Amino acid sequence: MVTSVTSLGKNGLYDWVIQRATAVILGVYFVAIIGFLIANPELTYSQWHGYMTSTYMRVFTLIALLAMAAHAWVGLWTVSTDYLTTRQLGAAGTPLRIAFQAVCALVTIVYVVWGIQILWGI
Amino acid sequence: MANMRTLTFDAVIVGGGGAGMRAALQLAQSGQNTALISKVFPTRSHTVSAQGGITCAIASADPNDDWRWHMYDTVKGSDYIGDQDAIEYMCSVGPQAVFELEHMGLPFSRTEAGRIYQRPFGGQSKNFGEGGQAARTCAAADRTGHALLHTLYQQNVRCNTNFYNEWYAVDLVTNQDNAVTGVIAISMETGESVYFKAKATVFATGGSGRIYASTTNALINTGDGVGMALRAGFPVQDIEMWQFHPTGIAGAGVLVTEGCRGEGGYLVNKDGERFMERYAPNAKDLAGRDVVARSMMQEILDGRGCGPEGDHVFLKLDHLGEEVLHKRLPGICELAITFAGTDPVKEPIPVVPTCHYMMGGIPTNVHGQALTQGADGNDKVIDGLYAVGEVACVSVHGANRLGGNSLLDLVVFGRAAGLFIEQALKEGIEQRESSESDLERSYNRLNRLENSKDGEDVSKLRKALQTSMQNNFGVFRKGDLMQAGVKELEELRQRIANTHLEDKSAAFNTARIEALELDNLLEVAEATAIAAEGRQESRGAHSRYDFPDRDDENWLAHSIYDPTTKKLGKRQVNFSPKQVDTFQPKVRTY
């Protein structure tokens, strides 16, 4: 058992399930969006606005946004622990990895907050 | 030399095959300070190549099976020079030792009842030869040795055995009382030499099949234990007795298990005739290995061999069907395709008798204690030295080993030596000391190589030795050829004493190890040659044109080769089992 404090679930199965579940959510979300675009080739702004501000789409978009945040975090955390390590980079590995993870965390939080603001602000 | 490190243990085991690891496990479980030195990572030891199984009367295939029947077969198989007290011990303790292996996790194949699967092997009978063919060999498909070796390694991991992997034992350290105080070994990775000092030194170094040009043995089977014992002046027993396995893949030397014939395969000559029916009307292809090997050679010599050169016979398996072959003999199918280019499901495998097993070795009692002969000719225990497995001659195999008995031998006697040493250590044995000059003597060989400036090439000399042994000491032996062979080896001894180690670097220098191994090959080869020439009869695997008959009057005895005089003596065979009546020598037919 390898302990990890910065992984999302601190547990392999949890991260694995999250990554797959969020992938499914994102997949369905994009099918819905692309389906809407194909069904409405002469799309106007008001149609688009109406679609995106319906309660159902607001909830769905929020779920997709959170899913993307979780999905990105698990993925980027994995990338950082594969490549930004002491084994790859020597003594600089650990500080670089922590910095990278911090930036990723910050960016993810900013995107989520900003996304929510946009979603309910329009 | 002066700055050589000393590591002190209660027991040092040399060799990480089945016997060594079984002994190590016993000692590690009981908390003794034990080291195991192995020249390869333990699971790469030659036990891994054992295929067919481990013969033992566990009464699975036949609920009425009896260890006494197994004992009878083994005594008969040995051509009556197996020690009956030792055979009795092996066959009666065997079931316990095999059940322990199963409890450790060995993945045996199973019967419908969930018990261990047993298959017929050569030389097996029910009811003291009266009840027909028995099926007594416990198998894990055709990978029993692999399964056994990995299981033992796993249990040693569990018990935190101290492994010194890729350390090569160079020579025994003995003191003025001729007691063994340990062994000098060299780390292959770093080149450092260390004195492993121990109250008990256990040799489990395996066989020496590499003295022959064609052998089923691994490249590592260079007789290191026998070589070290002979250089230390200790005798070896029945060393002329070399088993030629009937079915080595022609050309490659790779083993094809007797289990193939156990499952129903049989040998045919170029006319497609099942010729074993002529040589062994009852047991046919499941006669003793010596009998089958000789019959095959006779077919080949009589011009009934197969192939363009007529130099092999065929092992036919296709009639067993794809399902049986893939379930029971999957490893053989792989090996045949890789090394013979034939798929046994469709075509027969070309096979030829190939050097396989050293029945002789360091004489020991059932506790694994190494023996020498005192001035009065009686057995004398060598203080501090033990031997188990193929390097030892307990002797349970006598002049011919039965298939499946080697795995049983190594498990039973590895365990027995472990138990005995454990007890002895608890009762307290003193650590004997060696002087600086004793150590110096054991360091001689390394010293010579390190200082060699010119001389002969190791691989050329090794080839010459192997060719000489192959030509002069094969399945059939002749007095004049053997005498010539002894001469050749004398000359080779001069040349091998003058080998040159060109590369003196420290890190993983395999050239150094091969040079050291060549010394051991020479010791084994020379002992074999002198003993084979000296035993003037035919018995078991030792078959002479000039003495075609068994001579119980003069040779119902072990041969003892004394390296200090290079003379062959005799030692009495034990005919006194404790729980059963003696099996008296009879004419041996199958």
Add this chain to the structure above:
Amino acid sequence: MLQVSIYRYNPDTDTEPYMKEYQIDTGGKDLMVLDVLSLAKEQDSTIAYRRSCREGVCGSDGMNINGKNGLACITPVSEATGGKGKLVLRPLPGLPVVRDLVVDMTMFYNQYEKIKPYLVNNTPVPPIERLQDPEDRDKLDGLYECILCACCSSSCPSFWWNPEKFIGPAGLLQAYRFIADTRDTMTEQRLSDLDDPFSLFRCRGIMNCVNVCPKGLNPTKAIGHIRNQLLQQGT
């Protein structure tokens, strides 16, 4: 004549590794790579490599042969070179080189030991063997045959990046060998020992392990089985 290029590095004399060329007379035969190596060693006794059984069951001579990991003793030259061009031999990738074709396998063995590679059964020991149905025994086929040659783990990028944390395909195959054994009573413990982000879950399913296994085993499948069991237990 076969042209052979061998990776050479002796820490006692070389500052860095290099490839050395050899011309080997194969006598027109399609030899195994190990046979070619032993002919090369007759020319140059300083070449270091491991070998033992020479029949593909001991796992000593795993190496990188023309870019693909395999056992030298059961790889014919024709298969390695595709019948043309030279034979290129390098040590197994991702493990420290001790000398020439010999790698330090400590990290590989450490991961093997981590999965507790031994049967644990805490029920009382019966006087004979523990019984096991043939169908249950069949579950161990394709698992117990592993020879620890390290061809798989040293072809796995996840193992290259995290050899101290990711068990690797060989170790995981053995982990499943004991999980699948009906005689073992430590299944839950074994599963929870693997349930962290590294030990098992660094497997990305790229199947390099399956591609190189000289015994034809399938570690990716075993890893999938473990994951499914974890999923069953954890959801």
